[in-house]
Amino acid sequence: VAASLSGGQKRxxxxxxxxxxxxxxxxxxxxxxxxxxQARRDVEALLESVKGDRTVLLTTHYMDEAExxxxxIAIMVAGRVYCxxxxxxxxxxxxxxxxxxxxxxxxxxxxxxxxxxxxxxxxYVQGAERGPVHGKQFEITLPKEREKDFPQLFEHxxxxxxxxxxxxxxxxxxxxEQVFLKxxxxxxxxxxxxxxxxxxxxxxxxxxxxxVDRLEGSTLIFAQLCxxxxxxxxxxxxxxxxxxxxxxxxxxxxxxxxxxSRGGLIKTAAEERTFSLETxxxxxxxxxxxxNTSLVDAYLExxxxxxxxxxxxxxxxxxxxxxxxxxxxxxMPPPGFGAIFAPSSITVLFSGRAFHSMPTAxxxxxxxxxxxxxxxxxxxxxxxxxxxxxxxxxxxDVVSAGQMGELLGISLLLALMLxxxxxxxxxxxxxxxxxxxQQSLTSVSLILFWAVSLFSDLVLYSLICACxxxxxxxxxxxxxxxxxxIVLLALYFWSCVIFIYLVSSIFSSPSRANVFLFIxxxxxxxxxDMLIRSARMELKGEQWVEDLRTPLLYAFPSFALLNATMTLxxxxxxxxxxxxxxxxxxxLMLWEWNYIGRNMMCMTISGIFFLLVFVLFRIKAVRYRQxxxxxxxxxxxYGHTIPATINDDEENKKINxxxxxxxxxxxxxxxxxxxxxxxxxxxxxxxxxxxVTFRVWRGECLGLLGxxxxxxxxxxxxxxxxxxxxxxxxxxxxxDTKKQIAIGYCPQFDAVLLDLTGRETLKILARMHGFSxxxxxxxxxxxxxxxxGHADKMLRYCSGGQRRKISAGVALLARTRIIMxxxxxxxxxxxxxxNGLESSISRSQDLxxxxxxxxxxxxxxxxxxxxxxx
Numbered sequence: 116v117a118a119s120l121s122g123g124q125k126r127x128x129x130x131x132x133x134x135x136x137x138x139x140x141x142x143x144x145x146x147x148x149x150x151x152x153q154a155r156r157d158v159e160a161l162l163e164s165v166k167g168d169r170t171v172l173l174t175t176h177y178m179d180e181a182e183x184x185x186x187x188i189a190i191m192v193a194g195r196v197y198c199x200x201x202x203x204x205x206x207x208x209x210x211x212x213x214x215x216x217x218x219x220x221x222x223x224x225x226x227x228x229x230x231x232x233x234x235x236x237x238x239y240v241q242g243a244e245r246g247p248v249h250g251k252q253f254e255i256t257l258p259k260e261r262e263k264d265f266p267q268l269f270e271h272x273x274x275x276x277x278x279x280x281x282x283x284x285x286x287x288x289x290x291x292e293q294v295f296l297k298x299x300x301x302x303x304x305x306x307x308x309x310x311x312x313x314x315x316x317x318x319x320x321x322x323x324x325x326x327v328d329r330l331e332g333s334t335l336i337f338a339q340l341c342x343x344x345x346x347x348x349x350x351x352x353x354x355x356x357x358x359x360x361x362x363x364x365x366x367x368x369x370x371x372x373x374x375x376s377r378g379g380l381i382k383t384a385a386e387e388r389t390f391s392l393e394t395x396x397x398x399x400x401x402x403x404x405x406x407n408t409s410l411v412d413a414y415l416e417x418x419x420x421x422x423x424x425x426x427x428x429x430x431x432x433x434x435x436x437x438x439x440x441x442x443x444x445x446x447m448p449p450p451g452f453g454a455i456f457a458p459s460s461i462t463v464l465f466s467g468r469a470f471h472s473m474p475t476a477x478x479x480x481x482x483x484x485x486x487x488x489x490x491x492x493x494x495x496x497x498x499x500x501x502x503x504x505x506x507x508x509x510x511x512d513v514v515s516a517g518q519m520g521e522l523l524g525i526s527l528l529l530a531l532m533l534x535x536x537x538x539x540x541x542x543x544x545x546x547x548x549x550x551x552x553q554q555s556l557t558s559v560s561l562i563l564f565w566a567v568s569l570f571s572d573l574v575l576y577s578l579i580c581a582c583x584x585x586x587x588x589x590x591x592x593x594x595x596x597x598x599x600x601i602v603l604l605a606l607y608f609w610s611c612v613i614f615i616y617l618v619s620s621i622f623s624s625p626s627r628a629n630v631f632l633f634i635x636x637x638x639x640x641x642x643x644d645m646l647i648r649s650a651r652m653e654l655k656g657e658q659w660v661e662d663l664r665t666p667l668l669y670a671f672p673s674f675a676l677l678n679a680t681m682t683l684x685x686x687x688x689x690x691x692x693x694x695x696x697x698x699x700x701x702x703l704m705l706w707e708w709n710y711i712g713r714n715m716m717c718m719t720i721s722g723i724f725f726l727l728v729f730v731l732f733r734i735k736a737v738r739y740r741q742x743x744x745x746x747x748x749x750x751x752x753y754g755h756t757i758p759a760t761i762n763d764d765e766e767n768k769k770i771n772x773x774x775x776x777x778x779x780x781x782x783x784x785x786x787x788x789x790x791x792x793x794x795x796x797x798x799x800x801x802x803x804x805x806x807v808t809f810r811v812w813r814g815e816c817l818g819l820l821g822x823x824x825x826x827x828x829x830x831x832x833x834x835x836x837x838x839x840x841x842x843x844x845x846x847x848x849x850x851d852t853k854k855q856i857a858i859g860y861c862p863q864f865d866a867v868l869l870d871l872t873g874r875e876t877l878k879i880l881a882r883m884h885g886f887s888x889x890x891x892x893x894x895x896x897x898x899x900x901x902x903x904g905h906a907d908k909m910l911r912y913c914s915g916g917q918r919r920k921i922s923a924g925v926a927l928l929a930r931t932r933i934i935m936x937x938x939x940x941x942x943x944x945x946x947x948x949x950n951g952l953e954s955s956i957s958r959s960q961d962l963x964x965x966x967x968x969x970x971x972x973x974x975x976x977x978x979x980x981x982x983x984x985x
Contacts, residue, residue, distance in 0.1 A: 119798055122149040122863050122938075123823025130158055134165060141165075143173045145915070147180060149863070149941050151822040159183055176916070176943065178292040190295055192302035202291055209297050210289040212259035218252045223280035229253040231279065239268035256293070257286075317899055321927075324895045329885040329930055339559050342882040342889075343567040346871070350541055351575070353870040353909070357537050362579050365530035369586040372526035390474045390498040392417075397424030398451025398469065401439060405432040406458045414454060414483035416492070424448060452476035474498060523592065523684030527583075528640055528677045531604075534579050535611050536633040538572050542619040543628050549866035552837055553925065557883040558857035561733060565616075572612060580604050596687050599705060603679050606715055609722035610672035611636070617729045639671030644678065668717035675721075679714040735836070735853055742839045746797060750841070753800050786813045787849070788933055789834065794843035796829050803829045804840070813932075828863045831937050835860050847933055857884075859929030863937040865918040866925075869911035873902050873921045876910065877928060884930050896924040916943040 117128060130146045143162075147155045155177070162171065162184055175181050181188050182202045189199040198205065215236070219228045225248055233245035233255060240261045246254030257265065265286075272284055330338050351358060388394070400418050404411050418427055426448070430436060436455070452472055453464035463480050465472040478498045485494040545551045554564065584600065587593055593600050615632055622628035647664055668675040686705060706712050731737050789811035796804035804826045811817045819827045832838040833845050836852050845852045860866075867876055874893055881889035897903045900920040910918055923939045 119801070121824040121828060123151060123154060126150055127154060127158070127823070130161075134161070138169070140170045141172070143171065145174055145176065147175065147177065148915075149823070149938065151825075154823055155180070178290060178295060182291045188291070190298045192299050195302075197298055197302050205294050206289055206291065209294045210259070212261075212289055213257045213265075214246065214287050214289060214293065215255045215257055215284060216252055216287065217255065217284040218282045220280040220282050221251075225251060225253060228280050232281070235271070235279070236268060239271065240264045256289075259289075317895075320895050321899050324892045325928070325930065327887065330887055331885070335885045336560070336563060338885060339557075339563060339883045340567060342879045343554075343559075343564065344571065345875075346868070346879050347541075347568070347571040349875060350868070350870050357540065361534050361537050361575070362582070365533050365579060366582050366586060368526055368530045368533075369583045372523060373586060373590040373592060375522060388500050390471055390478050390500065392421045392425075392475070392479065395422075395451060395469075395471065395475045397422050397448045398466075399426045399428060399446070399448055400451060401428045401430060401436065401453035401464065403430040403432075403434065403436055403453075403455045406456055408456070408487075410461070410483060410487040411456050413487040414456075414480065416486065417479055417483045425451075428453075452479065454480060474500070521681050521684070524677045524679075524681035527680045528636070528673060530583060531580075531607060531611075531676065532633055532636045532673070534576060535608070535615060536629050536636065538612060539615050539619050539622070539628040539632055540625040542568075542616065543622050543625040545868060546620065547623055547625075548868055549837075549862060549864070550868045552835070553860065553862075553866040553880065554883060555855060556835065556858050556860050556931075557880060557929070558855060559883050561855070565733070569612070569616070573608065576608050576612070593683065593687050596683055596705075599683050599711065600680075602715065603676060603683070603711070606718040606722070607672055607676045610675075610718040610725065613722050613725040613729060614672070617725050617732075620732070636671075636673040640673035640677040643667040643671055643674040665713065665717065668714055669721050672718050672721055675714040675718050679711040682711050735855070739839055739853055746839075746841050749797055749799050753797075787811075788813050788815070788847070789817075790844065790846040790849075791830070791834070792844040794830065794833065794845060795841045796826070796833065796838075797841045804833075804843075807843070828937055831860075831862070831935055834858075834935065835862075856933075857929070857931045859926040859931050859934035861922045861926040861936045861939045863941070865910075865915075865922045867910050867918060867921060870909065872907050872909055873897065873913070873917070873924075874906040876921055877924055880925055881928050884928065886928075886930065892928055896928045899927070900924045919943050 117125065120128065126146065126149050130143065133141055133143060133146075146162075147158050150158065159180060162173070165171075166184070171184070173181075173184060185202065187199060187201055188205060189196050190205075191197070198209070200208070217228075217232055219225045229245055229248055232253075233243065236243035236255050236257070240257050241264070242258040242261060244256045246256050248254075269284075269286075272279065272281070276282070329335070398421070400421065402411075402415065402418070415427070415429075418425075421427070428439065430439065440450075449469065450466050451469050452466065452475060454476075455462040455464065461480075463476050465476040478496065481496045482494065485496055486492060551564075555561070584597070584604075587600075588597060618632070619628060622631070647667070650663065668678070683705065704710055708716075732741075787810055789809075791807055791809050794804050794807040795802070807826065807830060809817065819830070821827050829838070833840045834847065834852055835858060836854075836856065839853065847856050847858065850856055871879070874897065877893035877896055878889045881892045886892050893906075894903070897906045900923055902917060902920045902924065905913065905917055908917075910921065913921070919939065919941065920943065923936065926934050926936055926939075
């Protein structure tokens with residue numbers, strides 16, 4: 116599968132994907148970055164063959180590639196195109212003349228020889244300038260217009276080779292790389308070539324900064340603690356959108372829960388309303404009289420007291436009430452009530468559209484009946500009603516206590532899911548980016564690393580829960596039951612977050628992990644609750660239903676929380692605060708097994724179980740045993756064969772035959788820094804390593820050169836403890852790489868946290884390495900790798916080359932005896948090496964010889980390997 120391909124092989128696949136569609140326009144962004152020379156030639160030949168009938172836009176850091184493929188070349192600096200033209204035009208316009216390449220003698224000091232030759236060339240050829248230094252060779256630029264002076268210089272060099280301590284020299288035309296550097300320097304003078312003294316001062320500054328005393332003991336632990344906490348704080352500050360999900364939405368859910376629960380308690384008050392003609396207002400009052408009685412006269416007398424604006428319509432027996440009603444919508448005021456007096460019956464009329472029309476109509480008729488029967492003209496019956504306002508002393512439960520418990524339980528669960536699920540995002544990002552592995556190479560204690568991570572999440576969880584609880588308590592929710600709620604919240608963190616830490620290692624996508632955990636908590640809680648409810652309804656009184664509940668509580672902490680908060684909400688709603696002996700006695704029942712005691716016990720035990728499994732799989736010895744089982748199955752399934760024993764004599768002969776100077780190194784008494792003997796690595800059907808053997812001695816730089824997929828990165832993964840070997844021996848400083856070993860490491864793919872800046876990354880790791888002044892060290896490293904001008908830019912917005920420089924800087928600042936660089940210059944522009952990364956790596960070898968450090972470098976660039984390798 117594509118995931119198991121090497122970096123160079125993935126680049127080949129990407130180029131093929133761009134070409135296979137037959138598009139007339141092809142965009143290629145550094146297509147050959149990370150490829151070996153042969154693969155680059157193949158891709159260049161392929162592009163050369165297809166560019167005839169297609170338009171190709173290509174970015175690259177390889178000047179020979181640009182010159183070969185580009186009909187025209189545009190050079191960009193600081194977001195602007197400064198020049199564009201054919202390669203020949205650019206050379207003629209910006210070229211600086213000829214390049215004389217000189218190789219120093221084996222035992223000569225290259226810096227001194229370069230200065231001597233630069234002065235000598237200046238005497239013979241006016242305008243000669245010293246160029247970059249690559250290991251044992253350096254360059255001198257000779258102006259084209261001074262060609263007539265070249266023979267005298269060459270003659271002097273030929274005659275004085277031994278005295279000048281040089282072995283050979285050659286002359287070539289100005290290259291496109293020189294054009295690029297000249298344009299970049301003219302466009303950005305601050306990034307130009309530093310003078311020799313400045314370069315030497317930076318070199319010495321780096322050496323001195325790395326030679327300071329390192330913190331030890333409790334001071335080192337405290338420094339690492341501060342670095343880990345700083346990292347988490349910066350991450351939280353830079354991810355405000357995640358904090359909105361974790362803070363504002365849960366608090367909003369709490370407020371919604373309060374609103375609904377307060378609305379569920381409808382309260383009555385002593386406020387009264389009187390139904391009478393005065394309060395009803397103006398209206399039309401039809402009175403149909405089919406018989407003349409004292410009751411009719413009394414009714415007409417009562418309605419005559421209606422408010423001004425009211426109209427009384429007296430209808431006879433021959434009048435049509437239906438026709439009268441038909442024309443009512445066209446007239447004002449609207450009809451309110453009325454009556455029909457028939458010989459044998461009386462009908463009271465009311466309007467369905469008027470508020471309180473029916474009780475008012477009945478009240479008016481009752482008053483008329485009272486006056487007709489008693490003969491009192493001022494007789495009055497008053498009708499009152501008590502209105503519901505939601506405020507008062509007497510309460511009436513419209514929502515049952517059980518429903519209120521369910522509402523509170525579901526609301527609390529949703530809020531806590533939004534708090535806990537996003538915790539996995541940082542864990543996955545840190546692991547997938549391999550920044551956590553980079554921190555482990557500082558020899559930070561795994562206990563301290565994970566304890567600080569858990570503590571940071573606990574602090575955030577506690578602050579959010581505190582806001583949540585304050586909202587609930589402020590409105591009287593769970594009043595008198597706060598201690599139960601706090602214990603449940605603490606136990607949920609203990610059981611759920613430990614599980615999140617455990618499963619974070621199986622995800623490669625932070626968003627997928629977040630969604631999965633949210634669904635797992637929600638589906639586990641709701642599904643288990645529905646299962647128990649259904650079983651109780653179908654099988655009433657069956658004991659096994661209660662027995663089924665216990666394993667579900669163990670498996671799903673979210674279900675345990677939901678069930679417990681439902682019970683707690685039901686108790687608090689039904690009983691109210693435990694302010695009397697009876698309610699206090701009932702509230703103490705909550706601690707019992709059949710209420711929430713079982714839930715608390717299950718969450719406690721689940722947290723302990725998840726923690727033990729988490730710790731178990733963080734122990735390298737356990738993970739190695741697990742790897743051995745899977746590796747043995749892969750060998751049997753795919754038929755791989757590995758030798759059963761290692762013959763030390765044969766392996767030593769192999770090592771010595773691979774290096775002609777091995778005997779001289781052994782006689783010098785140097786200690787062995789890295790030992791790799793008969794190393795095998797199997798990935799299912801692929802044997803990535805097949806008996807790799809080599810040694811690196813103290814103070815030595817070893818270069819590993821190979822094609823894409825040759826096994827360079829796999830070897831480094833084993834040496835840095837990122838993966839295990841199927842067979843063989845890998846030791847650093849005599850210690851097995853299966854143990855935690857401190858080394859400086861620049862991986863093939865940048866192991867940085869994108870939410871940090873370059874300066875923050877270096878300061879955090881420098882503090883974890885134990886440097887007493889990480890700020891100054893970070894500044895020194897930034898200047899040496901050429902990132903001082905972009906130090907405060909978030910790595911998320913840095914280019915690939917800028918991230919590469921930071922990764923190399925991380926390896927260089929390590930106070931360790933071993934430094935490993937996996938293609939450190941891949942994707943970096945060919946800037947002046949005096950200011951760039953290659954020079955910093957090369958200069959650091961002086962420090963290595965002082966401290967007895969060793970380098971191991973992988974590269975697909977032959978010149979870089981020859982420049983650095985001893």
